[in-house]
Amino acid sequence: MSEIIEVRRRLHEENDRCAALLRERFNAAGTLVVDLVSSPGSGKTTLLEMTVDYFAGILTTAVLVGDVATERDAERIREAGGPAHQIITGGACHLDAHLVADGLEASGFELPDILFLENVGNLVCPASYDLGEDFKTVLLSVPEGDDKPLKYPAIFSRSAVCLITKSDLLPHLPFSPEDAMRHVNLLNPDALILQMSAMNGDGFEDWCHLLEREHQAKRAARV
Numbered sequence: 001m002s003e004i005i006e007v008r009r010r011l012h013e014e015n016d017r018c019a020a021l022l023r024e025r026f027n028a029a030g031t032l033v034v035d036l037v038s039s040p041g042s043g044k045t046t047l048l049e050m051t052v053d054y055f056a057g058i059l060t061t062a063v064l065v066g067d068v069a070t071e072r073d074a075e076r077i078r079e080a081g082g083p084a085h086q087i088i089t090g091g092a093c094h095l096d097a098h099l100v101a102d103g104l105e106a107s108g109f110e111l112p113d114i115l116f117l118e119n120v121g122n123l124v125c126p127a128s129y130d131l132g133e134d135f136k137t138v139l140l141s142v143p144e145g146d147d148k149p150l151k152y153p154a155i156f157s158r159s160a161v162c163l164i165t166k167s168d169l170l171p172h173l174p175f176s177p178e179d180a181m182r183h184v185n186l187l188n189p190d191a192l193i194l195q196m197s198a199m200n201g202d203g204f205e206d207w208c209h210l211l212e213r214e215h216q217a218k219r220a221a222r223v
């Protein structure tokens with residue numbers, strides 16, 4: 001058991017060193033970096049398609065997409081008009097800093113105003129890995145149930161933003177936004193919680209305005 005713990009400790013130390021170098025690079029470029037985490041099917045790719053389209057001609061964006069297999073999500077984002085590079089993890093259930101660094105080198109695109117890291121669909125492993133991001137955003141979709149923050153506390157406690165997605169389904173499912181928000185706030189009192197729907201657009205502009213504010217703040221910090 002002690003050997004397993006030591007190996008894990010070394011792996012995280014190596015990841016954190018790489019993440020620190022990435023953060024220096026992102027800070028120097030003034031690039032806002034957002035790590036998106038959720039269960040499969042919570043709406044990360046749809047949100048990114050909409051976000052890339054929204055910022056076209058306003059701010060430059062790019063996406064590094066993590067998946068166990070296929071380039072489908074990166075293809076969707078490229079079809080929406082944004083640069084995207086697929087990172088195939090080959091079975092790994094999360095992105096790590098080294099995969100992000102390698103993905104940047106292979107992508108061929110320059111660092112944009114906003115870089116999104118679409119993590120592998122998983123609420124467990126991604127919580128433990130620093131990717132050099134400015135903040136993590138966790139998506140909680142209405143069909144998943146309002147108890148997920150309590151069942152997966154690590155990612156909800158470490159995410160600065162929580163998006164409750166697919167809110168158009170609220171009339172049809174036993175999901176309490178108030179309970180979900182209360183659970184998130186128990187774990188992370190400072191978390192910003194937004195209720196959203198890709199179908200009717202509710203909450204989407206609030207998300208984009210948040211990104212604009214955070215990008216402006218990061219650029220201002222360089223002066």
